Amino acid sequence: MTRKVKNIGVLTSGGDAPGMNAAIRSVVRSCTYYNLQCFGIHKGYEGLIEGDIRELNARSVRNIINKGGTFLKSARSQEFRTPEGRKKAYDNLVKYGIDGLVVIGGDGSFTGALKLSEEYGFPVVGIPGTIDNDINGTDYTIGYDTALNTVVDAIDKIRDTASSHNRLFLIEVMGRDAGDIALNAGIGAGAEEILIPEEDMGVDRLIESLKRSKKSGKTSSIIVVAEGDKSGKNIFELGEYVEEHLKGYEVRVSVLGHIQRGGAPSCYDRVLASKLGVGAVEALLAGKTEVMIGVVHKNITEVPLRTALEKKKYKHDKLIKVADITSI
Ligand SMILES: Nc1ncnc2c1ncn2[C@@H]1O[C@H](COP(=O)(O)OP(=O)(O)O)[C@@H](O)[C@H]1O
Ligand SMILES: O=P(O)(O)OC[C@H]1O[C@](O)(COP(=O)(O)O)[C@@H](O)[C@@H]1O
Numbered sequence: 528m529t530r531k532v533k534n535i536g537v538l539t540s541g542g543d544a545p546g547m548n549a550a551i552r553s554v555v556r557s558c559t560y561y562n563l564q565c566f567g568i569h570k571g572y573e574g575l576i577e578g579d580i581r582e583l584n585a586r587s588v589r590n591i592i593n594k595g596g597t598f599l600k601s602a603r604s605q606e607f608r609t610p611e612g613r614k615k616a617y618d619n620l621v622k623y624g625i626d627g628l629v630v631i632g633g634d635g636s637f638t639g640a641l642k643l644s645e646e647y648g649f650p651v652v653g654i655p656g657t658i659d660n661d662i663n664g665t666d667y668t669i670g671y672d673t674a675l676n677t678v679v680d681a682i683d684k685i686r687d688t689a690s691s692h693n694r695l696f697l698i699e700v701m702g703r704d705a706g707d708i709a710l711n712a713g714i715g716a717g718a719e720e721i722l723i724p725e726e727d728m729g730v731d732r733l734i735e736s737l738k739r740s741k742k743s744g745k746t747s748s749i750i751v752v753a754e755g756d757k758s759g760k761n762i763f764e765l766g767e768y769v770e771e772h773l774k775g776y777e778v779r780v781s782v783l784g785h786i787q788r789g790g791a792p793s794c795y796d797r798v799l800a801s802k803l804g805v806g807a808v809e810a811l812l813a814g815k816t817e818v819m820i821g822v823v824h825k826n827i828t829e830v831p832l833r834t835a836l837e838k839k840k841y842k843h844d845k846l847i848k849v850a851d852i853t854s855i
C-alpha cells in the first residue's frame with residue numbers, strides 16, 4: 528500500500544515561463560484543499576540543496592496569477608547534476624518532512640527529478656513549464672501560448688517599419704531545439720519564411736524563395752528564424768548572406784530575446800497552469816510518481832516522465848505546408 532503523502536514541496540526550475548506563478552498558486556491551494564502542508568523551494572534545485580525552503584499557505588500566493596516570472600525564482604544548478612548535490616537535496620527534503628515533490632520546469636528539470644526518484648525512491652511529479660513547448664506527451668507547456676502572443680505582437684510592430692522602408696527583416700525567436708514558437712508565431716504574424724531546428728531548408732532554397740516573392744510583387748519581407756535553426760550561420764551572418772545574394776532589399780536583423788520569457792501570462796496559460804497544478808497534487812495523493820501532468824486534446828493527462836523526455840513524435844510537415852501556402 529502506498530503511504531499517503533502529507534507534505535508537498537514545489538519548485539520552479541530551468542528557464543522561467545509566464546504562468547509558472549499560476550501553477551505554484553494552484554499547487555499551494557490544492558494542498559490547502561486536500562489538507563496537505565505545502566513548502567515552497569526557492570531557486571529550483573539550487574534552493575533545495577541550500578535548504579532555502581519556506582512553508583506556503585493559500586494566502587502566500589495571492590495576487591500572483593497575473594504575474595510573469597516565478598516568485599519562487601528559478602535557477603540552473605550544476606551541483607544538482609552530481610550525486611553529492613542530489614544527496615544534499617534529499618537530506619533537506621527529509622529534514623522538512625517533505626514526502627512528495629512537484630517540479631515545474633522543462634526537460635532538464637524532469638531529468639533531475641527522475642534521478643532523485645531513482646536514487647532515493649522519492650515521489651516526484653512534473654508540470655511542463657517552458658516557453659519552448661518541447662516536451663513530449665503534452666499539447667502545450669505553460670508559457671508557450673503567452674510567448675507566441677508576445678512574438679506575434681513584436682513581429683506586427685516590426686512589419687509596420689519593414690513595409691514603410693521596403694526592408695527585409697530577419698527576426699530571431701527562442702527555441703534552442705524546437706521550432707514550435709517560430710512556426711506558429713511565424714504563421715500568425717504572416718512571415719514569408721520560417722527557419723526551424725527540425726528542418727534544414729538550406730540557404731540557397733531560402734534565397735530562391737525570397738527572389739520569387741520579390742518577383743511576385745512583395746516589397747518587404749519577414750523571415751522568422753528559430754534560435755536553433757540549421758542554416759549553419761548565426762542570424763547576423765545569415766542577414767549578411769541574404770543581403771549579398773538578394774539584390775534590392777535592405778536587410779535588418781532583430782533578436783527578440785528574453786522579452787519572450789516575460790510578461791503577464793495569457794488566459795490560456797493561467798487556466799492550463801491551474802489545471803496542471805491540481806492534477807499534480809492529486810497524482811501525488813494517489814501515490815503516483817515519475818509522471819508528468821499534461822494536456823492532450825483539452826484533457827488533463829498523466830504520462831511517465833521518461834515518455835515526456837522522449838523526442839516529440841509530432842511532425843511539423845502540415846504546418847510548414849500551411850506556412851508555404853499562406854505566404855505565397
Ligand atoms: N542530467 C541531469 N541530471 C541531474 N540534474 C539535471 C540534469 N539535467 C538538468 N538537470 C537539472 O535541471 C536544471 C534545469 O535544467 P535546464 O535544462 O536548464 O532547464 P529546463 O528544465 O527548462 O529544460 C539544471 O540546472 C539541473 O540542475
Ligand atoms: O538565456 P537563458 O536563460 O540561459 O536561456 C535561453 C533558453 O531558454 C529558453 O527560452 C527555454 O529553455 P528551457 O525551458 O529549456 O530552459 C530557450 O528557448 C532558450 O534557448
Ligand SMILES: [Mg+2]
Binds near residue numbers: 634635
Ligand atoms: Mg530545456
